[in-house]
Amino acid sequence: MIILGKDRLMIIDGSSLIYRAFYALPLLSTKDGIYTNGVYGFLTMLYKIKEEYDPKYLCVAFDKKGPTFRHLEFEQYKANRDKAPNELSLQFPILKDVLNAMNVNQIEIDGFEADDIAGTVAKFGEANDLDVILVSGDKDYLQLVSEKSKVLLTRKGITELEEYDLDAMSNKYGITPEQFIDLKGLMGDNSDNIPGVPGIGEKTGLKLLKQFNSMENIYEHIEEVRGNKTRESLIEHKQQAFMSRKLAEIVTNVPIDLDIEKMELVEPDWEKLKIIYEKLEFKSLIEKIPNDKVEVDTKTFETNFTIVESKVDFEKIIENIEKTKKFAFKFVISDENIHKGEILGIAIKTEDSNTYYINFEGNELLPCFINSFKNIFEREDIGKIGHNLKNDIVILFKLGINVTSITFDTIIGQYLINPSQTNYSISELANEYLNIQIEGEEDLLGKGKNKKTYKSLTVEQRGEYTSKILDLVFMLENEILGIIESQGMNELFNNVELPLIEVLASMEYYGFKIDMDILKDLGTKFDEEIEGLTKEIYSLAGEEFNINSPKQLGEILFDKLDLPVIKKTKTGYSTNAEVLDKLFDKHPIIEKILKYRQIIKLKSTYIDGLIALVDEDTNRIHSSFNQTVTNTGRISSTEPNLQNIPVKTEEGREIRKAFVSQNQDYVLVDGDYSQIELRVLAHISDDPKLKEAFYHNEDIHTKTASEVFGVAKEEVTPLMRSRAKAVNFGIVYGISDYGLSRDLNISRKEAKEYIDNYLNNYEKVNEYMDNIIEVGKRDGFVETILHRRRYLPELKSKNFVVRSFGERIAMNTPIQGSAADIIKVAMVKIYTKLKKGKFKSRLILQVHDELIIEAHKDEIERVKELLQEVMEDAITLSVPLKVDMKVGNNWYETK
Structure with a gap:
């Protein structure tokens, strides 16, 4: 970090930073469809550099719409630049509103660019004996480096900053800031459409300046320039070189009435800032607002818990559970790896009781707990709820307890409501639904290499944290279940996702x-x-x-x-x-x-x-299987x-x-869905030709080749079939002619022909694709057969690339998502049948469209029949589901 002595003036190139942030981050939007990624990235960087460099004065320079003096000098200046996408343009006024609420000085002037404003303010700062820090993503700013001015260039999008003072300039380029202007004149700048001298790039330009010091000196000694091509290009394009230098030079005397007091950092209008952040859904930035500066409408709450270190309290806990027929629970272990960690304790709570934290550390209570609570966990008439229960169920398996009747899990519920959410922590959900703020696990344990474990906490800390989790699980249950019901996802939640938790926990516990x-x-x-x-x-x-x-x-x-x-x-x-x-x-x-x-x-x-x-x-x-x-x-x-x-x-x-397989008494039975996504497509699109192929058990790729290439089935060559296969699966994923041409190494014209022929032959598929995009635009989401939703704000984008991505996702999600639903249904059903039938065989793996059972040799035929039946009858489609069955001693043999 730069060590500075005097007061600091920081000047930010606002146009550059929001532009870089927009392209560095995925397209983010609020529930109301307001795009926010550029603003969020800019503000994240602003907070970071303010904290690191602690400026006393700050201003943000923006480009203003309309031509500048450079356009008058050279009509083609920036002519090759695409217009900023609408999603970015709409974020400029939002950013300016935020900066106004922060009381940050902003400057934009007709006829000049942000660079010129920044350069002028920098010289003003130097004249006022301030240390100046300029922040931009534009290397042109390096010409402003001086004894008093440093430049911070954004790198890797906006996540890193590269500092330049005079020494860094010399070390990196071997030239002075003034010579950097000459360098731009020689090499030009494609992004600004500054022509420079053809054939001269950065490497040659630097070599010339190190030899001759300046452009004027290069031309005064033009005969000494090595390389005929370079010399001839310099002579031919002399006028262009000097014009390019003029275009590249940042003006430092823009007519601005500057007042240093207006740039002094003062307290933001906290209430206004909070309202804007709430509207933009910037929860992490709301947390940066000091609690004593605004009326806090988030709530904190106290939790009541009892630490249990004797089995005498077990009877009371069990009595509460018997009375309410439902309880929440959460284990605490000493290690992130649940297979290696020591079980430190368990929190248990019924709705109308305090939480009981049973401490297992330093006593012999765990065996007593197992004896007392095994029946409670295994009883089907008692519901169990919690937060991220899969890990807890793995621990129960390790204790020899086969849990039943999981009726609610906050993480699974929220995943169905918002599958694109990145953080399903209990603290996040409490904040979102209940306006309650609690210390999250990261706050409690830290992160990275200094992250602590639960073992390093006191028993009271473990009890308090798990007690809060269980309180919130009960408080969130009705909120989340209400939304799931309103969106028609009850069956998906209760019959597929909830029982799947136990299935995945079992697979993790047994391993491969x-x-x-x-x-x-x-x-x-x-x-x-x-x-x-x-x-x-x-x-x-x-x-x-x-x-x-x-x-x-x-x-x-x-x-x-x-x-x-x-x-x-x-x-x-x-x-x-x-x-x-x-x-x-x-x-x-x-x-x-x-x-x-x-x-x-x-x-x-x-x-x-x-x-x-x-x-x-x-x-x-023991792989970790992720459901969310x-x-x-x-x-x-x-x-x-x-x-x-x-x-x-x-x-x-x-x-x-x-x-x-486990030993000589076991083998692997592998059930693999045949072309499940194409069968789902046939069902969803109701295309008669596609359905006919599956009804008659035809080779779908040969049939498609016959249709697309206009030949009889017996005339289809292996090459035709492989290309038809690429088209079949490409259609499922919304492939473009460009994508198909790249995959098959053919021309785009030929690829477009294949796709057009396919869609002309399978007319209902074509109709489905058009309709599902319209549904996505109308509703804001698309659904699978079991009503799993995926929201698609991309479909409203004015940016062609973003919108096209949204269209591909709209076409693919109902197909791929329904295939995912089908295999999950099959997993739940086969697991349940093996468990209730007291089979020695068990489901150990799901990969893509296949399920693997580690089957006891006495049960092979029954397991094969059962698996085939369950997979093929998982969901009723208008075409048959088909499963290929294989048996082997290892995974290789089953394929």
């Missing part, structure tokens, strides 16, 4: 057995393959180099081997996968590099990564992400050999 020998052998094999590929790459390159370094690889491919340059970045040549794919047939080294990268990823992510996650006690991987992450309703998994175990290459598929 791993054969460590197979994993280690594969790791050795991959190491040998990497070593062989490394030697081959060195041989083809003619030298040794760091294959993992994009810079060194770029030099080999494009400087030494002279392959065509596909894409350049700020740091050199791009060597990403897309670039290498385009170079595939240009040199044999490319194939080896792609293979090398593939094996390196398999080794690091799926061998080393999996080995690190295997439980030493069980030799099983995806917008579509799909289940995801982490640590490890089992959805990502590779299937496209043989080497990747071999990793599945390490996922094995």
Whole structure:
């Protein structure tokens, strides 16, 4: 951080910062459809830099609409710039309202840009003996660096700041701020349509200025300029170079009547600021307003709890539960990993009682608790509610307790109401629904490397926090259930999502057995393959180099081997996968590099990564299954992400050999839905041709190829079928002609033909796509078969790219979301049947469209029949659901 001695004047390029914030953050909007991401990003940065640099004076400079003096100088100035999207333009007045409420000085002047205003105010500040800090995303500001003025440039969107004083300028560029103006004259600026001198970029421009000091001196010694092309371009475009310099130079004498007192930071109008933040739904910024400055309408509440350290109180707790037939509970453990943590205690509460926090630490109470409460948890006539109950149920499984009758979970309820919400913490929900503020888990434990565990808290702190959680669960229950009922999601909530909590907890608890020998052998094999590929790459390159370094690889491919340059970045040549794919047939080294990268990823992510996650006690991987992450309703998994175990290459598929059944008495039974999303599409669209194919059990891709390419089914070639398959699945995901052309490596014209032919043949699919977009625009959301909602503010966007994204999501969500609903229904039903039938077999994994049961050998045939029946009858569609069944000793054999 800059160490400054005097009072500081901070000048912010408002137009630059809101623009960068808008593109750095996802498009955010309020419930009323007000777009806010640019304003939110700007304010986040403003709070950060005010805190770090503590300026006494502050002003924000804005561009004003209309031409500037530069347009009079050069008509094409900024002519190539796209008009700011409507979603951004609408945020400028909002930002200015916020700054007014903050009492922050703002300046904009006809005929001048924010840069010129900032430059003029900077010189004014210097003249008043102030230390000046200029904040912008525009490198042009570097010309304003001086003994008294520093520049902070935003990087990585707006999350990082790069500081420039005279030393930093010299270290980075080797030139002075005054020479930076000359540099812009030489190299021009594409973003502002300043032409500069053709053929001269930053590298050449810097070299010339270091040699000749100034543009004037370059032309006075033009014959000494090395390189015929550079010299000739300089001579030919001399007038253009000086004009470009004039355009790039920031004016520092704009006629403004400046008053330093108006720029002094004073207290905001807190009430006005709070009203604006509430309207914009900036909850995190509302929290920055001091409580003593505004009337606080959020409530805090006291909780009443009793710490139990003797089993004598158990009878009273059980008596309360027996009377009310419902209770809330929450375990406290010592570690984030619920499989390794020590159980410290449990909080239990009925609606009309205080919370009882039963402390297990330092006593022998846990076995007594299990004996006393096992029946209560397992009774079906007693409802259990809580917050994020999946983790609590895993703990109950570990204690030998099979919980029943989960009737409410705050997280699951809120997820159905708002699936795009990123924070479902109890403190967030309390604030949103009840206007109550409580200390959240992050406040309690901290975050990052200094994060504490619950073990470091006192028993009283654990009791108080869990007591508040359970109080709020009861207070939130009716609020959330009312919304779920009003939106027609009762069946989805009660019959699918709530019972699924127990299913996922069971899958986490049992995990998937791993054969460590197979994993280690594969790791050795991959190491040998990497070593062989490394030697081959060195041989083809003619030298040794760091294959993992994009810079060194770029030099080999494009400087030494002279392959065509596909894409350049700020740091050199791009060597990403897309670039290498385009170079595939240009040199044999490319194939080896792609293979090398593939094996390196398999080794690091799926061998080393999996080995690190295997439980030493069980030799099983206990992945975490996430029910509230995806917008579509799909289940995801982490640590490890089992959805990502590779299937496209043989080497990747071999990793599945390490996922094995528990022992010789068990096998894996795998049920995999066949083309479930296409079947859902046939049902939703009611397309007769699509439905007919599924009724008659035809190969849908061959049928589509026949329709799209206009040939008989028996004349469909493998290439035609594979392209039809890409179209079939592409349609489900709202693919464009550009996307399909890229996937199939064909022209956009040909891809458009395929899509048009498809939609002409499957007319009802085409009709569905048009209709669902209109439904999304009208209602603001689209739904799955079971009425799961996804809200789509993007459909109202004036920005074509954002709106197109919204349209693709509108088309895809009812299909993908309904497929997610179907497999969840199947999971709940098969789990229930296995549990009630007292099977030894158990459901251990869901990945994409498949379910895996670890089946006892005595039960294989019954399990196969049951799984097939449950999956195919999960939901009644107008076309049959079909499931492919496989049995094997490991996951590889089931595929």
